Amino acid sequence: MSRLKKVLYVTAALVVFVTVFILDVIRHAVSFDLDGILFIREGAIIGALFLLYLSIRAAHAEHPVGIPKNIGKLLIYSVLVLFLASLVSFVGRGTTVPEGTMTPPQAALASLVSVVFGVVLGLFSISALLTIKDLLLHKRRKGTKRNFILYVIALLLSSLTVLPLIPSELSVVSSVLFAVAVVMIVVNSFKQNWIVYLSRREKLYSIVYSALLFLTFVGLSLLMTQNPVSRALDTFHLPLRNFAQLNAIFGAVYFGMAFISTLFHLPTAEVYERKQSELTSLHNLSRLVTQVFDFTDLVNTVTAMTLEVVGARSAWLELIREQGINGRVAVDVVSNRNISPEQIELITASDESSLRQYVLDSKRALLIDDIRNDRRTKHITKSGVTVGSLLSVPLISHGEPIGFLHATKDFEFGFDQDDIDVMTTFADHVTIAIENSKLIAKSLERERYQQEMMVAQQMQKRLLPQRLPKHPTLEIAAVSEPSLEVGGDYYDFVQLRGDRLGVVVGDVSGKGVSAAFYMAEVKGIFQSLSKICDSPRELLLRANQSLMESLERKAFISLLYGIIDIPKGILTLARAGHCPMIYISGLNAQMIRPTGIGLGLTHEQIFEETTQETAIQLQKDDLCIFYTDGLNESRNGAGEEFGFERLVQAALGARYLSAEQIKEMILTEIRNHTGDSAYGDDMTLVVIKWLGHGEG
Amino acid sequence: MSEFKIHHRSGEGVSVIDLKGYLDAHTAPELENALQKLIEEKKFNIVVNCKDLSYISSAGLGVFMAYIEDVRKNRGDIKLTNMSPKVYNVFDLLGFPILYEIYKDEQDAIKKFQDARSVQS
Incomplete structure (x- = not known):
């Protein structure tokens, strides 16, 4: 009113x-x-x-x-x-x-x-x-x-x-x-x-x-x-x-x-007042479900409240680790009050069968009124456990037991039907709270992971060349498409003394943040060594040397490094375990594959013995195609790879177009092949078309 | 996509691991565990049979790199056998044939281990 x-x-x-x-x-x-x-x-x-x-x-x-x-x-x-x-x-x-x-x-x-x-x-x-x-x-x-x-x-x-x-x-x-x-x-x-x-x-x-x-x-x-x-x-x-x-x-x-x-x-x-306090405790716990995110806090609150709810002497909470052999369960005691882990072991485990097994079999509360005279707990009499009665309830989530909540009192017949009901209800709340806390932890982890990924992705993007070098005698087109996560693809260009252009494409093993870090390392090594080393082979030898020290054992890096001597029109190439370069001259396509082992795989001696260098005299309109394995391994819905054959054919078919158009044609062919299925790996493609000095 | 499976056999002082399906970043930990276990059991003569391996990624290759040093230090080896041409090509590109013994048939690898032992003794 x-x-x-x-x-x-x-x-x-x-x-x-x-x-x-x-x-x-x-x-x-x-x-x-x-x-x-x-x-x-x-x-x-x-x-x-x-x-x-x-x-x-x-x-x-x-x-x-x-x-x-x-x-x-x-x-x-x-x-x-x-x-x-x-x-x-x-x-x-x-x-x-x-x-x-x-x-x-x-x-x-x-x-x-x-x-x-x-x-x-x-x-x-x-x-x-x-x-x-x-x-x-x-x-x-x-x-x-x-x-x-x-x-x-x-x-x-x-x-x-x-x-x-x-x-x-x-x-x-x-x-x-x-x-x-x-x-x-x-x-x-x-x-x-x-x-x-x-x-x-x-x-x-x-x-x-x-x-x-x-x-x-x-x-x-x-x-x-x-x-x-x-x-x-x-x-x-x-x-x-x-x-x-x-x-x-x-x-x-x-x-x-x-x-x-x-x-x-x-x-x-x-x-009535006791009922009231039980209800209040239950209510408090339901509130905790939404408030306690920290697992340790949660389980300690649960045992504290168990003492309160049924007026128990001691209480502990166990979570099932795994369904053990012979149907026996392995548990972790995640919180215990007024009782030591040794005593818990004495009470719950017996030679023939564990008390937990009784609870698991019935999926209901287990009440032992008189521990010293109960056949299920005969084993306790001998030990010095001063417990009169025990109440154990299972924590059941989606029909599957995930743990147990136990409470004891010092005297016999300490628990009545009301206590069983309250503990059972309480256990339901506890189950939800624990499941919630696990879910939250998981989602936090995922969030953190995604954030790391984002940082790594941004980092990776910045490590790639922001613009391509321009030169009157050659055309360059490049693309690097990361997969859903962060990959380890790397490509780069460097302008060298004597009007020479360095081109590198690489693949860092693994994915995610570590791949992004390795990529940063490779870029640093490449950018500094390329100024010092006159030949691609020399650069690979030195790079292997420094990477052997810093890479973890199962990590390695594949690299394909070429130097184009522009006045002479000569491409010198060395390969460290990377996909071969596709060289197209007229109607002739070749895989240029000088021997060489991936960086970080072996010490200098074998590496030096193995790694070779090759040189090509470029003709007008020749194509040099650098790429990573994500490209030829692009799979369609049936699991069939794009493969080298299709790659070469696509390049051959488009050889008279500009480098940019050739790159687009190859990407289109790949998309046609994969259809709707997303790229499995990240892939990188660098197309270089030699225009020559106008002599042709 | 066929799933990755590891099967384990041993006999005559040589442990054989059969690989099946796709060995990539997701399935690599399974192979890692299998190798780790062999090393813990001091079984250093290891043959990895790649007959049913349909794909291997760089993460898969990395697993071998992670354990080869430990195994060789203990006078053992990891030998690879029965690769399909496609899988071999991946190993080959990276230069693995220089670092690992790769055999056409599992028996060849086992025989090699046994020969090495008889030479030692």
């Missing part, structure tokens, strides 16, 4: 009451009878009370407080009202002046008393009814609300039938309705479900409050039946008296019953 509405309602009600007050003063002083005015007066009061009801209900709903506090508040109100009623009773004692003959001050006082007390009692009755309604409907059952509504209907009807305008013949009806309301009061007063859910402390409060409320309501009921309170009420509004009286009876009966019920419930308070 909006603030404005509330203010409007209360103001309207106040205006009505003030008007009634003025009217009453006049009525007391000057005796006159006018049914019309009386009719309006009664109607206005009912309307005003209804507006007050709406305001109180809204306030009630907007500021909900706990049950004991609510009752406490009602108690304060009731004591105040009782006090006011006593005051009215005291002030109005022995003053019986016939109507219409009062002096103006007398009339004013009487009217004031009747209106103020009437309004206060009305407010209180409404508030009491709402409070009782809340208690009644707490954990309500099917008929609860219906019974309450029946009472309210009887209450309202019985109140309305006593309106002065109603013919007196209906007083029988009124009495019947009153009786019905009283019956409904008794029926409703049996609904005391709220008491069960109170804590022990709250129950103690509730006992005192109920007792006091019972007394004040009884007091109010009695006062209302007697002059001058009854007279003051009657002169204000007859139905209100009926309404307040019934509600006072309701209050007395209801809180009387509440007092007795609470008294009976007091012994069970402890049990």
Whole structure:
């Protein structure tokens, strides 16, 4: 309800009451009878009370407080009202002046008393009814609300039938309705479900409050039946008296019953409180599921909570490592409290069969009430384990056991059915929490891995030439397409003394970050050595020397290095385990494959003995094609490789085009071959077309 | 794509590893484990039969490099046999025939081991 509405309602009600007050003063002083005015007066009061009801209900709903506090508040109100009623009773004692003959001050006082007390009692009755309604409907059952509504209907009807305008013949009806309301009061007063859910402390409060409320309501009921309170009420509004009286009876009966019920419930308070703490622990764990990401924290919290949940002496959590041979399980104790790993081993493992096996076979909780006299734990008697009873529950994820949660107590028969239920439920939560924590760890790892990959990819991209060298006598086209991950393909160009151009293509074994690092190393070596070494073979020998020291044993690098002497048109080539160069001269295609071992595979002597160098005199329009094995090994859906044959044919078919176009043609051919299947490896292609010096 | 499989035989003082399918970065650790195990068991006379090996990548080649030194230090060897021409080509490109003994048939390799032993004794 909006603030404005509330203010409007209360103001309207106040205006009505003030008007009634003025009217009453006049009525007391000057005796006159006018049914019309009386009719309006009664109607206005009912309307005003209804507006007050709406305001109180809204306030009630907007500021909900706990049950004991609510009752406490009602108690304060009731004591105040009782006090006011006593005051009215005291002030109005022995003053019986016939109507219409009062002096103006007398009339004013009487009217004031009747209106103020009437309004206060009305407010209180409404508030009491709402409070009782809340208690009644707490954990309500099917008929609860219906019974309450029946009472309210009887209450309202019985109140309305006593309106002065109603013919007196209906007083029988009124009495019947009153009786019905009283019956409904008794029926409703049996609904005391709220008491069960109170804590022990709250129950103690509730006992005192109920007792006091019972007394004040009884007091109010009695006062209302007697002059001058009854007279003051009657002169204000007859139905209100009926309404307040019934509600006072309701209050007395209801809180009387509440007092007795609470008294009976007091012994069970402890049990209830334990349940409550179990529930709270379970709830806490479910919250932990989303909060504890760290595995160690999680499992330690689990054992700590196990102690709490079932009040155990010791607890430990085991996760299954693997399904061992002969169906025996190997477990890791990931967290233990108040028990040593040696003791755990003593308790759970026996020669013939492990306790875990019992749990695994049944996939249910295992309870051993008396460890010393149970046939499943005979082995324990001999050892010095001071455990009375044991409860073990499996952690089951998707039907598969992933571990066990154990709890022990020092004495026999320490666990009851409730403990089993709670531990089983608890174990379910634990399972989810553990699975979650594993998933999170995995996804974190993947994220980290992806980040590393991204760094490596960027690094790799920057290691490749950002632009190709331009020369009037040759065309160069190059492409390097990394696979999904980071690969180890490398190509580079270097301008050398004497108008010579160095071209290198290489492949670092392995993938990922390490490949990217090796590639960086190779680039460094190549860039520095190429300036010093005059021949490709010399560079490979020196590169092998330095890489042998730094590469890990299973890593190696293949390299194909050529130097084009531009004035002479001679290509000198050396190969270190790399794919041969494809040389196309006219219609003739050749694999240029000087012998040579991959870098980092063997020490200098064998390497030096093996590595050879070859030289080619280039003719106009000759093609030199450097590439990595990712290119010829590109597979289609059927697993068939692109192969050297197709590569050579593609190059031959496009030999009259520009280097750039030849490169594109080869890539197109590869894509046609592989179809939708993604490239398995990264691939690199460098096409050099010798244009010559215009002599052709 | 055929899966990678390792089969293990031993006898006459020689351990034979049969490779099958694709040996690449994903399957290389399996071969690594197999070799590691042989070395731990002090079985240094190793023949790797590549009859059913349909593909080998650089990561696969690297596995042999990782263990050859240990094996040779212990007077053993890793000999490769029964390669298909395609697989041989990959080994050959990289210069492996210079570093490893590669035989057409497994028996040749085993015989070689036995001969070497009789020479020693």
